[in-house]
Amino acid sequence: MPDPTVPDRTVPDRTVPDRTWTDPAELDRGDPEGAIAAAAKRCSNWGRWGADDVLGTLNFLDDAKRAEGARLVRRGASFSLSQRFDADGPQKGWRRRTNPVHTMLDTGTDAERGVQGFPHGIGGADDVIAMPLQASTQWDGLGHIFDHGNAWNGRRAGDVVTSLGDAVTGIETAADRIAGRGVLLDVGRALGTDGELPDGFAITPAHLEATIAAQGDTARVGRGDLLLVRTGQLTRARRSVAAGQGWGDYAGGPAPGLSFTTADWLHATEIAGVATDTWGFEVRPNEFDVAFQPLHQVCIPNIGLFLGELWDLDALAADCAADGVWEFFLAAAPLPVTGAVGAPVNPIAVK
Amino acid sequence: MPDPTVPDRTVPDRTVPDRTWTDPAELDRGDPEGAIAAAAKRCSNWGRWGADDVLGTLNFLDDAKRAEGARLVRRGASFSLSQRFDADGPQKGWRRRTNPVHTMLDTGTDAERGVQGFPHGIGGADDVIAMPLQASTQWDGLGHIFDHGNAWNGRRAGDVVTSLGDAVTGIETAADRIAGRGVLLDVGRALGTDGELPDGFAITPAHLEATIAAQGDTARVGRGDLLLVRTGQLTRARRSVAAGQGWGDYAGGPAPGLSFTTADWLHATEIAGVATDTWGFEVRPNEFDVAFQPLHQVCIPNIGLFLGELWDLDALAADCAADGVWEFFLAAAPLPVTGAVGAPVNPIAVK
């Protein structure tokens, strides 16, 4: 009978292959097209799970992996990794990405005044929300980003996402999948100052591996894992809000984040998904002279990788730092909005 | 070393006290006020967790319970218990509860045609939703229902929920709580015909206990559990949709559901929450001549009980029936919309 306090290491080894990765200094800042095309070619998973596949890297997250994740629970302590959804959020309206607007259909003041017309003293409150699906903590679906008009698995973008939504890879196809072993790499704490990386800091494979090394065995990353990368930028933005200075450019401005050069690492580790505490996952400004989210362009349509953004990793990170255990069970099932190219989620980590 | 395949039974025993319950036949159909007042008095948890409490029965769901739930995972099989969120849902507009409207901010057709203005061939799709928070699978928050102008824990309704939302018991206060041991009572399968209870069927404590007895030891219900009750009505409604006859009155019409007489049982079991595969949790028509959701009026403001509605229990129920195991880990964290009196959720059960 296995000892449940020791995670089962018979699952595929999570050690990343011993290889070297592109150095950001080698990137030709003037040629994003070339760099993207080369990375897409190296990392493409098109056809890997058949022509009809709609799950991409979630194929790596199987029942065995999920059972492994559940075995990591010891105390039963739980952490919500979601920021709130409200009108005072960080969004600034870029491309109509506004903050949520929550309004009431019925209220306690109405109920107390007796204007609701219900019998026997019952009263009720009800509410409505209008929001971009990427307004706060969310998963990008596989229909969120295209590469030269191509969507995940080589489909034409216009065959996938029209005004009616994503008819092929809508987020509802992933509704029952995203629960398994989570692992947190707190790069902010490992490599930053006071737990935070500065805006514009590009996290390279070397930084990720240094963080794994610093955090120890429970931080190993491999097939089917749900990887969380903490930069500390949210901590900084919250400090600004608390000081009455607002969110600043947290939603879309300069930020620490993954370097374009992590594309091969993210591919090679065979992780099922990766999420950060930033608006845009990758480093901003991007690492080319004229560019917009080039790592997305490799990861989503070519690798088929699920990206999470605007996650709140602070409370979990503090707990992990305290007990030295960086792995946990993570349930992060997106709201199954039919045809959505991304969806809000309240991820729960249990240790 | 404990055997992880045998759930730890040292946690508070889940057997409901050996007592008798009100028989529905004893209800005075002409006096809902009296019945509600009496039940509210018997079952009130006001003050049980202090004057400032905002969590109600979620106080029963502690870390130990959550760890117990995680130990129930064996295969790692996962089940989404969420219905979809889309425009073709069951809502009929009662009190402005409409179906979600999902629209696109950017599309694949735009990306493919090259009208988005992004560099290096990247294209994107983005989307927006407008919906009642109770449009599909959801948790009722503690600010959802009032009893004669009183909200949970004895607060005045108008001190809790105004047009600005629920300032006290907003659903965000429960953001990191709802993960633990889930148990499914498939009353439809145990007591119905072809797995379904007819509309208007009132599930009594005796029915619940008969179902537990039929399902066996893994179906025991007790302190801190998340109880799921399947009636089979969703199965029937889906058959209607598949036959091109629409949802009918699934959202608000006659339905099987919990009898008013279960109030004491729900209180005595000390469960953390309870969810059903119906629109309204309790039996409809209600069991009084003139009434509207009287069991809600006892459960939410008086017991402080979290109620889930419009859950999809069918796939999970089929699996439980197949392997005879009716307990599992359940992660069902609502979307933390600040000030919401209820919130959508994609619950994930893992066995």
Next chain:
Amino acid sequence: MPDPTVPDRTVPDRTVPDRTWTDPAELDRGDPEGAIAAAAKRCSNWGRWGADDVLGTLNFLDDAKRAEGARLVRRGASFSLSQRFDADGPQKGWRRRTNPVHTMLDTGTDAERGVQGFPHGIGGADDVIAMPLQASTQWDGLGHIFDHGNAWNGRRAGDVVTSLGDAVTGIETAADRIAGRGVLLDVGRALGTDGELPDGFAITPAHLEATIAAQGDTARVGRGDLLLVRTGQLTRARRSVAAGQGWGDYAGGPAPGLSFTTADWLHATEIAGVATDTWGFEVRPNEFDVAFQPLHQVCIPNIGLFLGELWDLDALAADCAADGVWEFFLAAAPLPVTGAVGAPVNPIAVK
């Protein structure tokens, strides 16, 4: 000095050229493509007002025409031609055309209870709406319909309307235009039974001219006029609502309306716009075996004609029938939603 009680007839004569029109019986029900292509060719106004034109037939509505319209006012009696915008409207969700959802941001109950936090006893109420722009009384913009991928004036549809809206012919370009001489043809009253045409009744040029003849000189239709055509279907639908039987298929089902054969007449009269009391302007079912709104396909992208739908013409029609005057000043300026392909309007007729 002209007598202001006698409209100035020196403006371009409004009599339609003396010609014959296609008889609906001559339509080849199996060949909508052919019929549409032929009508589009005969009626095209592409290039008529230059390559940059965004106004189409509103070019016919000039200052002189507007002054002529104002001179028609005698009593000063005003009529709103708008149906209400509310949740109990006729929409049934076809292609996500739902009824408006109106919610409150602040209420009188909140104000009265003193929870709003304002000084010196002031209280307020505020509100929000979410709705399709074609939910109720509206004008179609020129970007609303395309013919084989072509928009008004020969532009490619994808160069005009993307997910960002109509960048060329957005309804805001017509914000200050639509006020002038209105004329009502009450075909329901002239040719129907009890003032109503039956569903499926195709109004032909002959019917329009018979109505003009019946109504007399004030009903003449010509260049720059805003033509209103009453079928009586709204009267019938309202009777159903009043009887508790709902809107039925008023929004999208069988309806009286303009015959495909009116395309040439609508073109030849050089009217500025035309509106009806129906959901879809043209007769439904359409006059081809397999078709969807073929007259729209000729009128909007080829003629550049502004179409109004879901107008309420009943009160105005009763007044016109009573005094025998079928012309009036009409102000019907659409809400200038930037980039909209249609917009709500509260048209005011003044006699």
Next chain:
Amino acid sequence: MPDPTVPDRTVPDRTVPDRTWTDPAELDRGDPEGAIAAAAKRCSNWGRWGADDVLGTLNFLDDAKRAEGARLVRRGASFSLSQRFDADGPQKGWRRRTNPVHTMLDTGTDAERGVQGFPHGIGGADDVIAMPLQASTQWDGLGHIFDHGNAWNGRRAGDVVTSLGDAVTGIETAADRIAGRGVLLDVGRALGTDGELPDGFAITPAHLEATIAAQGDTARVGRGDLLLVRTGQLTRARRSVAAGQGWGDYAGGPAPGLSFTTADWLHATEIAGVATDTWGFEVRPNEFDVAFQPLHQVCIPNIGLFLGELWDLDALAADCAADGVWEFFLAAAPLPVTGAVGAPVNPIAVK
């Protein structure tokens, strides 16, 4: 036969009674409650039109007044007085007053690509909006503001406006009324610098009368008129937007506007409504040490006066300055959203 070029002066004389008005210097800045109560008492119209009245000062706008307005049209030139409704508007989210979010249900790119599924080459575009009803150019309804829990005509606020909307004075009750004689007082041009009043400038009765005197006979203001007051602040805000510096605090910050001391003048003139080119109609900061919109508190619930905000008066003002005629026909019918406490409008002035 009257000369139509000379407005009919047999209607009730529009000259304001020869009386003196409160001087702003006499206001006790520390006692808004006292000042408001006194003004409310002096100006109350409660009961003037019966206990059931829902129209307030719109009762002054009768058919004769509307006919008088129509006779003012000479050239037929029309002016939209609406700002646009779009995501780039001035709103900053105060009390959830956001800018409109306009999204597409169908697009030209979809149509051109042939993914819409319609027959015979027809394609379509459709759209949706979500917005506060006071997001842009609007009329305040009589349910918008309360005075110590009292609404227009002495009703209790909670009897009028609940979460379901304004059940008594909803804006739909004014749907067919607001068309008549408009008169523009361009105080910015008459008394300001380069046509603009500075922020914080309180327009007093003396300023209004000086402007009338400067503008001449066509600027007389009296019973049933729709008064437009231009401050020039919008001109300034637009210049800022054009310079890439955004709207600044146009929505809610310091602004020129009507002094609290105009309450008696607005009451005595018996105007039907008054609108400005500012966010809030009255001067901001308000003229008391601690205050919020005290003139609203007198005007709406006590006088029953319709207030318009965020109107665009610039093009009309330029035309009036050019030809020296400050009166015109004005059609400004609000969108009849059932139960709304305010509504968007595209006002059209015709000269």
